[in-house]
Structure formats: structure tokens, C-alpha cells
Amino acid sequence: MSECLSAEMRDVLPDFVHGQLDDGRAAEVRAHIVNCAACAAEVELLRAVMSAAAAAPEMNVDRIVRALPTPTRHGFLLHKGGATGSPLTPVASPAMPHRSRIWSRPAVKIAAAVAIVAAGGLSLVVGRDVLRPDTQVGQTSPSIEVASRSVAPAPTPTLPVTTAPSSPAAEPKVREVAVAASSGISLTAELQDLSDEHLQTLLAEMDQMDGLPAAEPDALEPAVGNDASGGTR
């Protein structure tokens, strides 16, 4: 069977079979295939192709929708787990801009810079204060307490022994910082409330304590804690 000479008609046959022509055009094609055996055969072939097409499974629209990103005013949130019907779980996406926006504000940047500078200066002051020979026990500023508590690692009683001071004058201060590091902020606060007499008594008792801990000490942590707790090195 020879092909139809009308390339235009052959071109639209798939659209005709799929019902995608308007009524007028579809009527033209119908009229044509009545008299054109080639096009009529091709239409039959195309219908066979359509019916032979692999059947597609039915789609679960709700499940697909659950997996879609959720639109927000700032973008969208990606979700996962929709395929298995599990609840939506936000995942990393271009949709969490709040944090970056906050940090992009100039005022916040300036405040952060001031805080960093202040913290650095404070640590210098603390370090000098701790190393000053004539500093009296019990006059530890609150900043030392903060520094020792925030940087000191796990509490351990070995600090005074492992970091035995070379200068006798600095010893009371080192001990206090070490105690603060080992027992927390409350002890240091109580030290401030003690009288000189009580403090002397306490120091005397501490001098008599066995420096070696009953438990197995951690060889590394005390040195770190001591360094960070006031620059006693």
C-alpha cells in the first residue's frame, strides 16, 4: 500500500487518534480516511499502538502532594517521606532563611563584634588579675568564676597538685581557681562570704589534703582546665 501524498494529513493522524483536533479538523480527517486506504490503515495502526501501550499504574495524588515542597513566604520547605505515606519531615532546603537573615542585619553584626571584643578583653583582665601576686584570696571577681566554669572540663580534684605553682605568692589564687573549676561556681561564691579567719582555716585544711585522687585521674584534662580557667601558666 502506497503512502498518502498529503504530508499534512499524515502529520495530524496521531492528533486525530488522540482526539486532540477541534471538531472541524476532525471532520476533515474523517472525510479523508474514507477515501484514503493508506491513512485509514495508519489510523488503525496508531490505535493498535495506543492499545498496546503499557498500562500505567493509577497515581495516588494525595501521596505525591504530601511529598511536595511547602510554599512559604520566604521560599519553600522540602519534605520527604511522602512516598511511604509517612508524616512530612522538613529537610535542608532553601527555605530556612530566618537565621541567615538575622545574622545579616548590621545591628546584630555589630553587637556580635562588640560581644567578642568584650569577651576577649575580659579574659585578659581575668588573666592579669589571677596572676597578680598581691591578690587576696576571696577577692576573685565574678568574671573569673564565669571563665573557670565555662571553660573548665569535667570536675576533677587533681588540679592543685598537677599544677603546683612555682611562686608561693600565687599559690592561694591558683588554688581558689582550681577549686572553683573543680567544684563549681557555688564554692567560689561561698568563699567570698567567708571571713579571713575561715579562709585561712580552709586553706590549711586543703594543704593537708592528699593531692592524689582516689579515682583514676585523667592526665590531660586538668592541664587544659587550668590553662583555661585563668591563665595560671
Added chain:
Amino acid sequence: MNPESQWSAEDTDRVLIEQWKAGDSRAATELVRRHADALARFAASGGEREEIEELVQDTFVRAFGSLDSFRGESSFRTWLFTIERRLMLDRRRAEKRARNVVSLDAVEASTEYDALDGMVAQETATRVKRAMASLSPMQREVFAMRAEQGLAYKEIATILETSEGAARVHYHNAIRAVKELLNE
């Protein structure tokens, strides 16, 4: 294809997309409802046999995640087809690596269609499938889009990143070859 109804469908898609961007999640449901079945058929006609719903879902997730890049130069459905086809290619590449398959040429496609033969009841359908399996990959893809899915040459060209003229030539060569094979 009816240009008026096509324009209307595209216009509806565009409105729904804008609604979704404005935060109306119901618009997403409507968009999925409008195109999910077509994507499933497209996947099936492209040779996908397993996890078609996952493929369709991935297509929508990708599409909605990058809707800002959709310029409306093609219809939304054509754009979805383009995304789905790329996912299908990615999936086949991954399967190829996993199975250490030599190539994704006509031999593999023939195997797919041959395996499918047992499931196809009608003899004519079986013969059609065999004929399609003998086409070159490009011819087969164009023929499936045009004859099975009824896509326009312009859509096929967009999806395959080729010209309308090339798509038309591939189609006519394909249907000629299928006819010859069926008449043998």
C-alpha cells in the same frame, strides 16, 4: 491538537503555579491531579516498569522545587515530561552501573519489550511492540511520544532537546519502519 484548549490548559497551569507560589497548597494538589496520570503513561511508554509512582513523585518534587526556573517557554506538562525523562535516564544509568550493563541500546530495549510480550494479550499489540523494539532508540522514543502519548512535535522537540523538523523526520521514519515490519 486544539490550540484553544491547549492554551487554556496552559493558562490554568500558570494560574495554579502562581497560586502555589503565593502559598496556596491546594494549587499543588490540582496541578498533580492534572498531570500525574500523563506522567505515569509517559514513564510507561518510555519503558519504565517499576516504581512509576515514585518516578512521578520525584518529578513533581523536582519541578516544584525549581518552579522559579520555569519560564513558561513550553507548557508545564512538557516541562514535567522533560524533568521526568531526565530522571528516567538517571535511573537507567544507575541501574546500568549497578548491573554492569554494557549499554542502553536497542538490545536492552528489545529485551524489555520481549519480556513484555508475555504480558501483552493481543497478538497485534505484541507485533506492534516487537516492531517498536526494532527501532533505533531515538526513533522509538519519538514514536512513543507521538503515537502513544499524542505529543506535538514541538513538545517532543523540547523534551528531546532537538528541533521540530528532526522530531518529525524521526516519527515518519519510525512509522514507516513499523509498517514494514508488521507487513513482513
